Amino acid sequence: MRESTKRKLFDATLRLSASRGLVGLTVDEIATEAGVAKGTVYYNFGSKDGLVDSLLRFGVDLLARRLRAAVTDDDPLTVIEAQVDTTLEFIAEYPGFSQIVVSELWRTPGQWHDTLALLREEIISLVKGQLQRLARAGRLPDGVAIETAAAGLFGTMLVVALDWQVFQPARTRAEVRESVMVLIRGLGRG
Numbered sequence: 001m002r003e004s005t006k007r008k009l010f011d012a013t014l015r016l017s018a019s020r021g022l023v024g025l026t027v028d029e030i031a032t033e034a035g036v037a038k039g040t041v042y043y044n045f046g047s048k049d050g051l052v053d054s055l056l057r058f059g060v061d062l063l064a065r066r067l068r069a070a071v072t073d074d075d076p077l078t079v080i081e082a083q084v085d086t087t088l089e090f091i092a093e094y095p096g097f098s099q100i101v102v103s104e105l106w107r108t109p110g111q112w113h114d115t116l117a118l119l120r121e122e123i124i125s126l127v128k129g130q131l132q133r134l135a136r137a138g139r140l141p142d143g144v145a146i147e148t149a150a151a152g153l154f155g156t157m158l159v160v161a162l163d164w165q166v167f168q169p170a171r172t173r174a175e176v177r178e179s180v181m182v183l184i185r186g187l188g189r190g
Contacts, residue, residue: 014096
């Protein structure tokens with residue numbers, strides 16, 4: 001499937017799911033919104049579940065690519081700040097995707113929970129790498145569980161970004177980024 005068709009389906013699904021979630025959507029509605037034939041969806045994905053699964057992977061891959069691009073040899077706190085900014089930028093661009101991720105990750109049992117759990121690990125590993133660099137440099141307090149801290153940072157970025165989009169849209173991305181970084185700087189030493 002062409003990247004442009006996948007992007008159309010991704011955007012259409014996000015637009016439609018923003019107001020009523022994924023469960024109530026039909027393939028007909030998604031295909032119509034994307035401007036593609038219903039058969040295109042079935043041919044490429046087999047079902048709505050296959051489409052949503054693929055689109056979740058597509059969205060996480062978009063975010064992961066951006067987070068990887070933010071990784072440099074700079075100070076780990078500087079890299080984390082770039083990753084936070086990148087995440088905020090992505091969520092501002094795709095607020096519907098973030099809503100889906102948050103709602104489906106914590107729904108028990110969610111229909112796409114297994115896919116999201118695997119994808120969550122990919123994103124967390126990118127954040128975890130920078131926290132490990134801080135730990136190796138002696139800049140984290142003793143006993144900090146890196147895996148838990150990385151999951152906490154990922155969750156914080158998602159929830160803070162959604163809060164920004166829904167309740168505080170007048171705030172700038174820089175203000176929101178700084179609010180998250182205050183928490184991170186409080187954890188790290190120097």
